[in-house]
Each structure stands twice: as C-alpha cells, then as structure tokens.
Amino acid sequence: MTRQINSAPRNRREPASGCITILLDPGRHLDRLADDLILILARITMASVSINRGKRAEEMQLSAIEQSERLAQAKTLHSGVFGGITPLIVLMAFGLSGCGDKPPAQAAAGAPPVTVAQPTKRTVTDWDEFTGRFEAVEEVQVRARVGGFVTSVEFRDGAFVNTGDLLYVIDSRPFEAVAEQADGQLSDARAKAELGKRELDRALTLNQTQAVADSIVDQRRQALQAANAAILQAEGALKRAQLDIEFTHVVAPIGGRVSRHLVSVGNLVQGSDGGGGTTLLTSIVSLDPLYIYFDMDEATYLKYNRLYFEGKRPSSRENPNPVQVTLTGETKPSHDGKVDFLDNRLDVSTGTLRGRAVIPNKDFSILPGQFGRVRLIASSPYEALLLPDAAIATDQSRKIVFVVKDDDTVEAKPVVLGPLEEGLRVIREGLKPEDRVIVDGLQRARVGAKVSPHTAPAAAAGSKT
Secondary structure (H helix, E strand, O other): OOEOOOOOOOOOOOOOOOOOOEOOOOOOHHHHHHHHHHHHHHHHHHHHHHHHHHOOHHHOOOOHHHHHHHHHHHHHHHHHHHHHHHHHHHHHHHHHHOOOOOOOOOOOOOOOEEEEEOOEEEEEOOEEEEEEEEEEOOEEEEEOOOOEEEEEEOOOOOOEEOOOOEEEEEOOHHHHHHHHHHHHHHHHHHHHHHHHHHHHHHHHHHHHOOOOOHHHHHHHHHHHHHHHHHHHHHHHHHHHHHHHHHHOEEEOOOOEEEOOOOOOOOOEEOOHHHOOOOOEEEEEEOOOOEEEEEEEEHHHHHHHHHHHHOOOOOOOOOOOOEEEEEEOOOOOOOEEEEEEEEOOOOEOOOOEEEEEEEEOOOOOOOOOOOEEEEEEEOOOOEEEEEEEHHHOEEEOOEEEEEEEOOOOEEEEEEEEEEEEEOOEEEEEEOOOOOOEEEEEOHHHOOEOOEOEEEEOOOOOOOOOO
C-alpha cells in the first residue's frame, strides 16, 4: 500500500520541486535497520569497556555470560524503546528527504596559518668549487756541500728561520789546511813570475846588442807566461779552499719554517765533492704567500671558454680572477686570493686542467700540504632571486616551492635551483619577485587549499659581487 504525504496544508501551493512519494517500509527494512543499530550499539559498548580497562579492574575480564546478558538487554531496549521510535525515524527520514531540503553544511575548519615572504632580490656572482692542496712558493732541501763531521746544530726543530741564519757547522780544519797550501802555491807562482819578468827584461836588453840570440828571448818570454798561468791556478785553488771553509757553515738559503734536523752532531756527512749523493740535513718552506693547486674538469673549462667569448666572464689567463678558500672544518670562505697560472694542456689520464692561485698567509696559519675548497668566479655579477633552503620542497625528481595566490589558495611551482649565496639559495627559474612563498608551515600547506598567510619580517637586502 502507498500513501502520499505532503509536508504542507492542502490549501497551500506546493513547492516547485514537489514532494516525494515513498513506501512506508513494505519489506520491514526499517526493522532490520533498527536491529543493525542495536548490534552497533552493543559493539560500541564493548569497545568502551575495552578502552576503560585501566580504570576498572573488574571490566578487564568480561565473561561470555555477561556479554550475552548485555546483548539481551540491548535487544530488550530495542523492543521497548526503539520499537516506539521507529515511526519517528520514518517521519524524520521523510521530513529530511520528502521536500528536497538539503541538510546544513558542516562548519568548515579554520585555514591553517603559514608564514610567507617574497624572494630576496640581490646582485650575486656564481662560483664553482674545486678541491685544492696548498704548496709552498719556495721549498729548499738543505744538503751538505762539503764532506766532514758535524760539529753543531744551530737551529730549533720547526722554528722559523730567516735567510742567512746558521743551521749546521761542519769541521773546517781540513779545508783550512788546504787553503794554506793553496796560499803557499800562489806565493811560489808569483815569485817565479817575478823572476821570469826580470830575466826577460835582461834578455831583451842584451838582444839589442846581439849579445843574446833571439831564441833565448823567446824562451824567457815563455817562462814568464807560464809563471803567470801558475799564479792563476794558485789563486783558483786558494778560492776553492776558501769556499770549502765557507761551506762548512750551512746557512738558510730562504726564509721560512725549518723542519727537524736529520743529522745530529758527530755524524759524517757527504758533500758534493765526494762523488756520491749529498747528505740531506733538513728542509725549509716559505709560508707567505702560499700556492694552492686545483684541477678543473674539461666541461668546466669549456664553460669558462664559452663565457669568455660571450663577454660574461674574464679569462684567468689574462686576468687574476679572484678565488675564495674554505679550509677543512670551516663552513664559509676564510681566505681570498687570485689565480696566477693555468696549465698549457689537460692531463690525459684524468681529463683535468691544473690551475693555481696565490693565497696570502700573513699569520702563517696555513701549512703546505693542507687541503682546501677553492671557489673560483664563474660568472659576471647579475640580479637573482633568493630563498631560504627551508622553503624548497622535493617532488620526486624536481624541486618546488609553495606559493600563496591572491585568493589565499596554495599553488606548487617547480623551480630551478642555483648555488648558495650567504645562506640563501639562488632561484634561476620558476619564480617571480612578487610571489608570496611559504617559508614556514610547509607541512600545513596543501595544493589548492586555503591558508591564512602571515608576512615574515623582511630580510636585509645585500649585495655580494
């Protein structure tokens, strides 16, 4: 049986949508629905008992009989209570759907707050980083130039020495004896030369009166020349002996930091006059300035060439391009320098080009052999947009930022990143200066959802060239 129920008096005009004709539970579906509701109520009761186990010890272990009793009570409640309200449920369902009225929308949750900021606009310069090693501009291995026994060591291991400072003393007595012998030979040669000169003068005088033959004059002249040559030989031997005496005092050829002494007092050292290898005594390295050598790959070299021909970067061969050096353990550059050398070919084994920069080291804090990160200028200064790294998210293989549009909805924009510049990330593509980028609260932002944006304090604008 069907009935037509109107929600308004018969004398009133029906709404445009009309009312709906329904069957009042011809198959007793509502009764079965009520049974389902009772079972759901029983399950909710059992779940509530399970949640409150910690509060009531007697409810932690319910027996099957108690659960059956509660289910029976629930069914009695259905027959006594829900049996009376079943018609009411039907009328409520009819009242909600009969006249086409829609239920009121649930109140929307408040928009999550986020912090937004516009990109920082700054003049920046791109830098490339390479791994480098410091080397001394001057390095000397101090070796013995004459052989003999070491009589004293005149420096402290690891100390700083100046040019000409005494380092070692070698026994000079044998060389002093040789010098005295050379001096005696020189005196003998000079005396013979003086005698030869007198004899030549006498022969020339007698030759004028034909008292002496010409052959005698020639012999006297040759004897004088031999005496003069003997003088030169004696002088050379004497100078050599004097140099040997001087070489027994080993001095620092350059200023710098000296290494430890490799030969102690009493040891015999071999000099260059011994015919064998000379003895290494110590080494000295200069500390100010220092070289730092680095290798750039072929692709970077070609990029620099292209920028040079485009007029966007000066050549390091023609200009001392600036470099910045970051030492091990540092987070930002601490030393500045300039490029002064590029090799004339690439290393065929590594495919890299060797470069060198000069770094001042006034406080001698850097030692040869240390590693450093070399930042080499890679572009001319240009205007760029920058954001903090915290505002950049990753979406699979691309980087994105969340931008708040004019209607306060969130939009994801893919961006192309550049290098870090004073703690901010350079954004090469994908962003406009007027964009409002979410810098705090990214976890609360959803694409297409509304947010409550709050402007972050403006960062101090800066310029670094």
